[in-house]
Amino acid sequence: MFSLSEENYLKTIYHLEQAYKEGVSTNALAEGMDTKASSVTDMIKKLSEKSLVKYRKYQGVKLSESGRKTAVEIIRKHRLWEVFLVEKLDFSWDEVHEVAEQLEHIKSEKLIRQLDKFLEFPSRDPHGDPIPNADGKFVVSNQTLLAELQKGNSGIFVGVKDSSAEFLRYLDKIQVSLGKLIKVIDKEDYDQSMIVEVDGLKINISQEVSNNLHIKMT
Amino acid sequence: MFSLSEENYLKTIYHLEQAYKEGVSTNALAEGMDTKASSVTDMIKKLSEKSLVKYRKYQGVKLSESGRKTAVEIIRKHRLWEVFLVEKLDFSWDEVHEVAEQLEHIKSEKLIRQLDKFLEFPSRDPHGDPIPNADGKFVVSNQTLLAELQKGNSGIFVGVKDSSAEFLRYLDKIQVSLGKLIKVIDKEDYDQSMIVEVDGLKINISQEVSNNLHIKMT
DNA sequence: CCTTATTTTTAGACATATCTAAAAATATTT
DNA sequence: AAATATTTTTAGATATGTCTAAAAATAAGG
Numbered sequence: 272m273f274s275l276s277e278e279n280y281l282k283t284i285y286h287l288e289q290a291y292k293e294g295v296s297t298n299a300l301a302e303g304m305d306t307k308a309s310s311v312t313d314m315i316k317k318l319s320e321k322s323l324v325k326y327r328k329y330q331g332v333k334l335s336e337s338g339r340k341t342a343v344e345i346i347r348k349h350r351l352w353e354v355f356l357v358e359k360l361d362f363s364w365d366e367v368h369e370v371a372e373q374l375e376h377i378k379s380e381k382l383i384r385q386l387d388k389f390l391e392f393p394s395r396d397p398h399g400d401p402i403p404n405a406d407g408k409f410v411v412s413n414q415t416l417l418a419e420l421q422k423g424n425s426g427i428f429v430g431v432k433d434s435s436a437e438f439l440r441y442l443d444k445i446q447v448s449l450g451k452l453i454k455v456i457d458k459e460d461y462d463q464s465m466i467v468e469v470d471g472l473k474i475n476i477s478q479e480v481s482n483n484l485h486i487k488m489t
Numbered sequence: 490m491f492s493l494s495e496e497n498y499l500k501t502i503y504h505l506e507q508a509y510k511e512g513v514s515t516n517a518l519a520e521g522m523d524t525k526a527s528s529v530t531d532m533i534k535k536l537s538e539k540s541l542v543k544y545r546k547y548q549g550v551k552l553s554e555s556g557r558k559t560a561v562e563i564i565r566k567h568r569l570w571e572v573f574l575v576e577k578l579d580f581s582w583d584e585v586h587e588v589a590e591q592l593e594h595i596k597s598e599k600l601i602r603q604l605d606k607f608l609e610f611p612s613r614d615p616h617g618d619p620i621p622n623a624d625g626k627f628v629v630s631n632q633t634l635l636a637e638l639q640k641g642n643s644g645i646f647v648g649v650k651d652s653s654a655e656f657l658r659y660l661d662k663i664q665v666s667l668g669k670l671i672k673v674i675d676k677e678d679y680d681q682s683m684i685v686e687v688d689g690l691k692i693n694i695s696q697e698v699s700n701n702l703h704i705k706m707t
Numbered sequence: 708c709c710t711t712a713t714t715t716t717t718a719g720a721c722a723t724a725t726c727t728a729a730a731a732a733t734a735t736t737t
Numbered sequence: 738a739a740a741t742a743t744t745t746t747t748a749g750a751t752a753t754g755t756c757t758a759a760a761a762a763t764a765a766g767g
Contacts, residue, residue, distance in 0.1 A: 276724065297745055310725055312746055317723090329732060329745060360603035370597045377595075379588045385578035494754065515715055528755055530716055535753090547715055547762060709767095716761070726751075734743070 275376050278345055280304060280314050281323060284334055285342035294331030343407040349375035350396035351386050357397040364397050365436040399430015399485030417484040425454035426486035433483040445474055453486060493594050496563055498522060498532050499541060502552055503560035512549030561625040567593035568614035569604050575615040582615050583654040617648015617703030635702040643672035644704035651701040663692055671704060
């Protein structure tokens with residue numbers, strides 16, 4: 272199996288690949304791992320020898336098939352534990368990350384299989400991010416960001432992209448909570464702000480905010 | 490906080506202290522940690538510098554107050570996770586140990602506080618061992634081994650001492666399961682074997698077996 | 708009580724994962 | 738395209754936790 276450090280590198284490379292499709296640079300990875308570029312080079316070499324990444328000097332890294340598989344497994348574990356913490360142990364959205372970062376490295380196939388079952392096979396974590404299934408597949412769904420909706424569209428608020436405590440407090444304040452039906456009443460062309468209706472109340476929402484709300488279309 | 494290795498040493502010293510009250514020898518600890526005596530000496534020095542153990546060269550170690558506190562916290566976490574695995578994730582008694590060994594090192598006060606609450610403050614783990622409370626206190630109870638009961642006594646079967654898969658299969662076979670009321674009908678003087686009644690059935694049980702069953706007296 | 712056996716410690720080495728500082732490669736500017 | 742700036746890699750060092758082999762301390766036996 273892989274060391275804690277190796278697993279964290281794989282996970283970080285996976286996330287950075289979304290933004291850097293051509294390959295993740297050493298510096299970007301150093302920033303993501305909160306370490307020095309030289310340390311990154313060392314670790315990349317190790318991962319490369321284990322065929323977890325494809326690496327050519329000075330050209331950045333990409334995950335190999337087996338590297339991606341491992342990264343997705345870790346992400347699956349992270350997100351399932353987040354669901355557990357919020358749904359069963361009454362954690363709030365902004366408290367789960369640090370603990371899930373630890374729990375994601377526990378090694379036991381049975382543990383995660385049974386946890387998944389216990390949680391009734393959730394498809395999204397508390398932030399609205401999809402949870403890959405046991406085969407590592409992300410099951411697609413009819414989900415989008417509120418910002419993508421047009422005047423007249425509506426959907427269920429199923430998650431947030433920005434899970435900072437600050438943002439969650441803001442949502443609390445405007446009384447927008449998970450599971451609510453949100454309808455777009457009007458959308459301003461000049462700043463993309465919206466007037467939406469939630470529980471019969473009309474609320475004005477900036478694009479910054481609408482970009483952070485995951486909506487499941489009905 | 491303490492490293493994984495430090496935590497494992499503290500836990501092992503704690504357990505060995507039950508048998509070696511005068512202090513745990515370097516060799517005993519090496520055996521318990523499955524490592525070499527020289528490694529143990531190195532680690533003991535480190536723990537001693539951190540005031541987690543009391544150590545005089547060639548005289549073995551004892552836990553200090555803070556060392557004992559830390560060890561008990563780890564044991565509390567281990568046992569709570571075992572309850573979780575058995576009660577919520579359908580693990581069997583003989584599968585939980587390895588996973589709990591990993592989970593016991595997760596660092597989050599809130600996690601363990603909420604887990605305890607979620608499990609409704611269990612007082613014993615699936616093997617019948619007591620779970621210290623958040624203050625590190627073992628709440629005493631009216632529990633004993635079946636072997637200690639006399640003719641006519643009865644009590645609830647609340648745990649096993651030997652949790653080998655073999656033994657658990659045997660219990661399954663004779664239909665003795667957790668929570669059952671067991672009454673001692675007769676006890677042989679010459680081999681200490683017993684005839685007990687469970688669910689109206691009379692079963693013959695050897696001393697070897699009765700010595701492995703934790704009973705809560707009613 | 709002195710010799711032998713056992714236990715424990717020390718000394719020096721190794722692997723992992725990190726760092727700093729310097730060198731090498733690549734990218735950018737003029 | 739040459740000079741400069743940036744990025745990446747290498748080289749050498751450090752901390753943790755382990756090991757082997759040898760030395761030192763303690764325990765046991767005659």
